[in-house]
Amino acid sequence: MSTVIEVRDLTVAYRENPVLWDIDLDVGSGTLMAIVGPNGAGKTTLIKTILGLIKPAAGQIRILGQPYHKVATSVGYVPQRGSVDWDFPTSVLDVVLMGLYGRLGWIRRPGSMQRKEALAALEKVDMVDYSHQQISQLSGGQQQRVFLARALVQKAQVYFMDEPLQGVDATTEHAIIDLLQVLRSSGKTVVVVHHDLQTVSSYFDEVFLLNIRRISSGPVSEVFTDQNLKLTYGGRVAIIKEPTS
Amino acid sequence: MSAFHWEIQLVSMVVATACALPGTFLVLRKMAMMSDAISHAILPGIVIGFFLTENLSSPLLILGGAVAGLLTVALVEWIRKTDRVREDAAIGLVFSTLFALGVLMIAQFANDVHLDIDAVLLGELAFVPFDRLMLFGRDLGPQALYATGIVGLLCAGFILLFYKELKLATFDSALCATLGFLPGVLHYSLMGLVSMTAVAAFDAVGSILVIALMVGPPASAYLMTHQLSKMILYSIILAILAAISGYWAAYLLDASIAGCMATMVGVEFAVLFCVAPHQGLLVAWKRRRHQRWAFAIKMLVIHLLQHEDTPESEQECRVDHLQDHLAWEQPFAEGVVARALSRKLIRSVGEYLELTPSGRNLAHQAMVHV
Amino acid sequence: MIEQLLGDYTLRTVTLGAAILGAVSGVLSTFVVLRQQSLLGDAVSHAALPGIGLAFLITGSKASLILMIGAGIAGWLGTALVLLITHSSRVKYDSALGLVLSVFFGIGLVLLTFIQKSSLPNQAGLDSFLFGQAASLVMEDVLTMTVVGGLALVVILLFWKEFKLLAFDPDFARSLVLPVRWLDVGCTTLLVVVIVIGLQTVGVVLMSAMIIAPAAAARQWTDHFGMMTLISMIIGMLCGTGGSILSATTSNLPTGPIIVVCTSGVVVMSILAAPHRGILWNKIRQILQNRRLRAEAVLLDLFDLAKQHETPEYPHMEEVLRVIYPQSGSLLRQLQGLQSKGLVMRNEHGAWALTPDGVIRCHQLIKERTP
Numbered sequence: 001m002s003t004v005i006e007v008r009d010l011t012v013a014y015r016e017n018p019v020l021w022d023i024d025l026d027v028g029s030g031t032l033m034a035i036v037g038p039n040g041a042g043k044t045t046l047i048k049t050i051l052g053l054i055k056p057a058a059g060q061i062r063i064l065g066q067p068y069h070k071v072a073t074s075v076g077y078v079p080q081r082g083s084v085d086w087d088f089p090t091s092v093l094d095v096v097l098m099g100l101y102g103r104l105g106w107i108r109r110p111g112s113m114q115r116k117e118a119l120a121a122l123e124k125v126d127m128v129d130y131s132h133q134q135i136s137q138l139s140g141g142q143q144q145r146v147f148l149a150r151a152l153v154q155k156a157q158v159y160f161m162d163e164p165l166q167g168v169d170a171t172t173e174h175a176i177i178d179l180l181q182v183l184r185s186s187g188k189t190v191v192v193v194h195h196d197l198q199t200v201s202s203y204f205d206e207v208f209l210l211n212i213r214r215i216s217s218g219p220v221s222e223v224f225t226d227q228n229l230k231l232t233y234g235g236r237v238a239i240i241k242e243p244t245s
Numbered sequence: 246m247s248a249f250h251w252e253i254q255l256v257s258m259v260v261a262t263a264c265a266l267p268g269t270f271l272v273l274r275k276m277a278m279m280s281d282a283i284s285h286a287i288l289p290g291i292v293i294g295f296f297l298t299e300n301l302s303s304p305l306l307i308l309g310g311a312v313a314g315l316l317t318v319a320l321v322e323w324i325r326k327t328d329r330v331r332e333d334a335a336i337g338l339v340f341s342t343l344f345a346l347g348v349l350m351i352a353q354f355a356n357d358v359h360l361d362i363d364a365v366l367l368g369e370l371a372f373v374p375f376d377r378l379m380l381f382g383r384d385l386g387p388q389a390l391y392a393t394g395i396v397g398l399l400c401a402g403f404i405l406l407f408y409k410e411l412k413l414a415t416f417d418s419a420l421c422a423t424l425g426f427l428p429g430v431l432h433y434s435l436m437g438l439v440s441m442t443a444v445a446a447f448d449a450v451g452s453i454l455v456i457a458l459m460v461g462p463p464a465s466a467y468l469m470t471h472q473l474s475k476m477i478l479y480s481i482i483l484a485i486l487a488a489i490s491g492y493w494a495a496y497l498l499d500a501s502i503a504g505c506m507a508t509m510v511g512v513e514f515a516v517l518f519c520v521a522p523h524q525g526l527l528v529a530w531k532r533r534r535h536q537r538w539a540f541a542i543k544m545l546v547i548h549l550l551q552h553e554d555t556p557e558s559e560q561e562c563r564v565d566h567l568q569d570h571l572a573w574e575q576p577f578a579e580g581v582v583a584r585a586l587s588r589k590l591i592r593s594v595g596e597y598l599e600l601t602p603s604g605r606n607l608a609h610q611a612m613v614h615v
Numbered sequence: 616m617i618e619q620l621l622g623d624y625t626l627r628t629v630t631l632g633a634a635i636l637g638a639v640s641g642v643l644s645t646f647v648v649l650r651q652q653s654l655l656g657d658a659v660s661h662a663a664l665p666g667i668g669l670a671f672l673i674t675g676s677k678a679s680l681i682l683m684i685g686a687g688i689a690g691w692l693g694t695a696l697v698l699l700i701t702h703s704s705r706v707k708y709d710s711a712l713g714l715v716l717s718v719f720f721g722i723g724l725v726l727l728t729f730i731q732k733s734s735l736p737n738q739a740g741l742d743s744f745l746f747g748q749a750a751s752l753v754m755e756d757v758l759t760m761t762v763v764g765g766l767a768l769v770v771i772l773l774f775w776k777e778f779k780l781l782a783f784d785p786d787f788a789r790s791l792v793l794p795v796r797w798l799d800v801g802c803t804t805l806l807v808v809v810i811v812i813g814l815q816t817v818g819v820v821l822m823s824a825m826i827i828a829p830a831a832a833a834r835q836w837t838d839h840f841g842m843m844t845l846i847s848m849i850i851g852m853l854c855g856t857g858g859s860i861l862s863a864t865t866s867n868l869p870t871g872p873i874i875v876v877c878t879s880g881v882v883v884m885s886i887l888a889a890p891h892r893g894i895l896w897n898k899i900r901q902i903l904q905n906r907r908l909r910a911e912a913v914l915l916d917l918f919d920l921a922k923q924h925e926t927p928e929y930p931h932m933e934e935v936l937r938v939i940y941p942q943s944g945s946l947l948r949q950l951q952g953l954q955s956k957g958l959v960m961r962n963e964h965g966a967w968a969l970t971p972d973g974v975i976r977c978h979q980l981i982k983e984r985t986p
Contacts, residue, residue, distance in 0.1 A: 500724075
């Protein structure tokens with residue numbers, strides 16, 4: 001298992017206030033990792049900084065052994081659903097095609113080849129029937145699937161997803177998790193910002209506990225302990241353990 | 246120096262004060278552009294009022310303008326509620342349409358009335374002393390002084406009476422509603438005051454420079470203080486300063502008085518933007534330079550703390566590794582280490598750095614503090 | 616009137632200019648409205664005024680290209696200042712806009728009054744930029760507008776997909792390593808360019824309407840980005856043409872305001888009457904749906920009442936039904952409506968009963984409503 005994402009001593013500051021302190025993060029290939037922490041812990045900031053959307057104050061970030069801008073075509077990104085205007089006049093297929101803009105380069109327009117790829121990605125999230133729908137007519141779960149398809153069409157090695165399970169229905173949640181596990185099994189690396197502590201152990205291999213600084217990280221079975229969670233959430237959390245039968 | 250000069254300055258000071266009062270709340274409520282919308286949209290109200298009274302300083306005009314202003318607010322609200330057009334586009338559409346209607350009305354009846362569109366938009370303070378208030382054959386001074394003075398007093402009275410409600414509605418509209426203070430009513434009253442002030446002031450400074458006086462001084466004051474009462478006070482002082490300095494600049498340049506007043510508003514803001522205490526660019530720059538070191542020292546101690554007693558500490562805590570791992574330039578890294586050493590936060594053990602107790606303390610504090 | 620249009624040089628020039636302006640601003644307005652930059656447009660157009668004055672002071676020329684360049688630089692500087700203020704102080708976006716707008720305008724006024732009172736030759740007509748003076752357009756101006764506007768359109772077409780992504784999801788664009796900052800600067804620069812093109816025709820005060828209204832209207836008619844841009848362009852062009860003809864054929868109707876009123880009229884009409892999004896249609900759809908639901912309720916009540924009898928087609932008097940709907944005056948109307956669809960019938964005693972079709976429909980409805 002080779003290291004795919006390597007973050008060293010990453011510090012991010014907004015104006016003069018630190019939002020991430022001295023973060024180290026290593027993720028190997030074929031890993032499905034959850035980033036977990038309270039609100040304002042810097043989960044989204046961490047992802048955005050790795051993707052070059054935020055400039056760090058210090059530290060190093062390597063993806064596939066390279067700086068981000070050199071391997072951007074191998075990285076897929078699913079932003080938070082609420083970050084865009086869903087009343088934008090565009091169709092589902094159009095949104096998925098946007099995932100190909102990076103590979104297309106300047107000026108060239110997506111053609112039938114790209115359309116086919118986009119449809120294939122929509123097939124994977126079971127949204128082909130909606131490809132010509134306007135995006136405002138979709139439910140929350142469907143919007144999330146469209147965003148996922150847009151990342152899938154990037155045919156990336158590494159995926160970063162910001163709260164893909166936030167506010168989706170149970171069917172979509174299972175469909176998305178199945179898909180993430182398929183990606184993982186085919187050797188991709190998937191990093192997911194996740195908020196639901198109850199499902200961490202059943203969905204993910206590894207977990208990264210974050211609250212401004214790294215609390216702990218590693219395999220879920222080792223790291224996801226009451227003590228670590230208390231450290232992360234400041235003792236205000238109790239995880240309901242499912243009875244072991 | 247003739248009486249005219251004093252009268253013009255007096256009127257401009259009163260106008261500036263009257264504008265700064267409701268303007269403070271516009272700026273704080275992130276609705277500064279409503280002054281733009283309202284000051285344009287009152288035009289048809291003024292025109293209709295003028296047709297009826299044939300007098301640009303009539304109180305009826307102020308009423309007409311206030312109605313037009315409130316109509317703008319209501320229309321924007323209505324369009325926004327249909328959810329078909331976003332609020333910013335709705336504002337832009339409503340006021341430009343109302344303004345265009347006003348211009349068309351003036352053009353249609355241009356031959357019958359003496360209302361010049363330039364006069365409405367640009368105003369001319371220099372003519373203010375010629376329009377006098379006569380009562381029982383006695384000359385009581387320029388009419389504009391009374392119009393703006395009364396509206397200014399109205400604004401001041403409203404703010405004094407409802408100070409705590411306005412403060413609450415501005416900073417926490419939801420709480421205000423749950424306490425039963427009707428933020429909607431406060432909002433419309435404030436918008437009504439903005440409209441009335443705009444109408445009263447347009448005659449003197451023109452409708453576009455009303456915006457400068459409503460937004461400029463409060464925005465400058467906002468750079469100086471966090472306190473509402475002080476912000477109002479500073480706004481008024483800055484507005485009066487801009488009015489007087491603008492007047493004299495216009496006198497020297499022989500240019501539009503209102504234009505010069507707006508320019509002075511801009512100058513005030515530019516100066517404060519650079520040198521304001523706490524907020525100014527200069528102070529921020531100095532603070533950032535200082536904080537860069539402080540921040541870096543904190544980073545260093547936290548870095549050392551994170552790797553204390555870990556197997557890789559030998560690697561991580563070497564001076565030359567800081568450059569690699571924290572991506573610091575060599576001189577900067579050396580500077581940080583030197584400063585941390587001199588403050589006895591760390592000590593060097595051979596090639597390694599080690600936290601002192603006070604350094605460990607700082608690191609813990611820094612992490613708890615965030 | 617066509618003859619008049621073709622024959623009159625001034626009218627032809629003005630109409631052509633207004634049509635081109637409408638088309639270009641129509642295209643740009645799509646981006647402005649979707650990126651929520653409507654009020655920035657207003658600020659830019661006001662901020663352009665000192666640029667016109669300075670360009671004239673420096674060059675002494677009134678050639679439209681030179682004044683446009685001056686206005687463009689001032690407008691662009693205004694935008695940059697708004698960004699600077701919001702980025703490096705706690706003053707909010709709206710205050711920064713209002714401040715830049717009014718202060719620049721004030722400086723512009725100072726310059727214009729200064730020029731007017733100076734003894735510079737050839738200065739008359741500069742103040743026509745305040746409200747625009749379409750009648751002063753000459754063929755050369757229209758040519759400049761065409762070339763500059765055409766260039767703007769070419770740039771938009773070339774970077775179509777990048778600008779679209781910028782408008783929809785700038786963060787995702789940045790994750791694709793697109794130079795989002797430069798695209799943003801480019802898009803805003805195009806906005807400045809288009810505003811500057813319109814100043815002579817519509818004037819600084821009303822230009823903002825030209826870059827909001829066409830797209831606000833077009834959005835109601837389509838859910839497709841490209842189509843929206845096209846419709847917006849057509850609306851801009853038609854309103855430009857229509858407004859300038861109206862202004863020329865009626866006395867005392869200045870061109871700029873009438874064009875603005877035309878486009879706003881189209882917006883109102885679109886919000887009300889556009890299919891799918893129009894609020895009138897929505898109201899009608901709602902009323903129809905409510906009516907259908909009420910009729911279905913009556914039908915199902917008949918079905919329920921008949922359950923107590925051996926046949927679902929058992930007839931009931933209107934009075935019995937009225938017990939269920941004591942307030943409804945429309946019961947008879949509902950029943951007659953159902954009758955005309957052949958779902959119920961009235962027997963010789965005046966009692967109402969389901970027809971076989973009505974029974975089938977009831978079964979369908981019950982099936983539809985059980986999840």
